[in-house]
Amino acid sequence: SAVISQKPSRDICQRGTSLTIQCQVDSQVTMMFWYRQQPGQSLTLIATANQGSEATYESGFVIDKFPISRPNLTFSTLTVSNMSPEDSSIYLCSVDGGELQSNEQFFGPGTRLTVL
Amino acid sequence: DAKTTQPPSMDCAEGRAANLPCNHSTISGNEYVYWYRQIHSQGPQYIIHGLKNNETNEMASLIITEDRKSSTLILPHATLRDTAVYYCIVRPGGYIPTFGRGTSLIVHP
Numbered sequence: 135s136a137v138i139s140q141k142p143s144r145d146i147c148q149r150g151t152s153l154t155i156q157c158q159v160d161s162q163v164t165m166m167f168w169y170r171q172q173p174g175q176s177l178t179l180i181a182t183a184n185q186g187s188e189a190t191y192e193s194g195f196v197i198d199k200f201p202i203s204r205p206n207l208t209f210s211t212l213t214v215s216n217m218s219p220e221d222s223s224i225y226l227c228s229v230d231g232g233e234l235q236s237n238e239q240f241f242g243p244g245t246r247l248t249v250l
Numbered sequence: 251d252a253k254t255t256q257p258p259s260m261d262c263a264e265g266r267a268a269n270l271p272c273n274h275s276t277i278s279g280n281e282y283v284y285w286y287r288q289i290h291s292q293g294p295q296y297i298i299h300g301l302k303n304n305e306t307n308e309m310a311s312l313i314i315t316e317d318r319k320s321s322t323l324i325l326p327h328a329t330l331r332d333t334a335v336y337y338c339i340v341r342p343g344g345y346i347p348t349f350g351r352g353t354s355l356i357v358h359p
Contacts, residue, residue, distance in 0.1 A: 138293075167346060169349075176337070176349045176350060176351050176352060177349040178349075179346060182346065226293050226294075228293075238296040238299075239284075239286070239294075239296060239346075239347055240296065241293030241295070242293050243292060243293050244291075244292070244293050246291075
C-alpha cells in the first residue's frame with residue numbers, strides 16, 4: 135500500500151493570505167488527486183495532478199484559486215490562494231494504487247485549514 | 251451524482267455484526283462496488299471492493315446481489331474503533347471515486 139504524508143497537518147490562517155499544502159508519497163505514482171472536505175460534508179474532488187502536465191480541475195475549481203504543482207512522481211503541492219473563511223476545510227491528497235493494488239485509492243491524513 | 255443510496259446513519263452493538271446496505275440500481279457492467287470508511291479526523295481508508303462475486307478480506311465481507319443492484323458490507327464483529335462514516339462507491343476500475351454522504355456507523359458498548 136502507498137503511505138502518504140501531508141504538511142502541515144493543520145493551520146489557522148488570516149483571510150487574504152495563501153497556504154501551500156505538501157503531499158509526499160512513499161512510492162512513484164502517476165496520478166495524484168486533491169480533495170476538499172468542508173465541515174460536515176463529504177469529499178469533493180478539486181483536481182487531478184499528473185507529473186509533467188497541468189492539473190485537471192473539476193467544475194467549480196480554478197487554477198488561480200487552487201494552483202497545483204507536480205514536480206515529480208512522489209510529490210505534489212496544493213495552494214489555497216487569497217483565502218476566505220469559506221475555504222475552511224480539510225484538504226486531502228490521494229493516489230490511485232494502480233494495477234498492483236487492485237485500483238485501491240489511498241488517502242493522506244489531511245490538512246485541517248481554518249481561515250479567520 | 252447519486253449513483254448510490256445509503257442510509258444516513260446506523261448503530262450497532264459492540265461484538266455484533268454490522269450490516270451496511272447500499273443501493274446502486276443503475277450500476278453498469280464494468281463498474282465495481284467499492285467501500286471506504288473515514289474515521290473522524292482521518293483520511294478515508296479503503297475496505298473492500300467487488301464486481302459481482304462476494305468478497306472477504308481481513309476487514310470485512312462484501313455481499314453483492316445477483317442483479318448487482320445492491321450490496322451489503324458486513325463487519326462481522328464490530329468494535330468501538332469501527333465507528334466511522336462508511337462510503338459505498340460505484341465506479342469503473344481505475345476511475346476516480348466520487349463520494350456521497352455515506353452512512354455514519356456508531357458502535358456502542
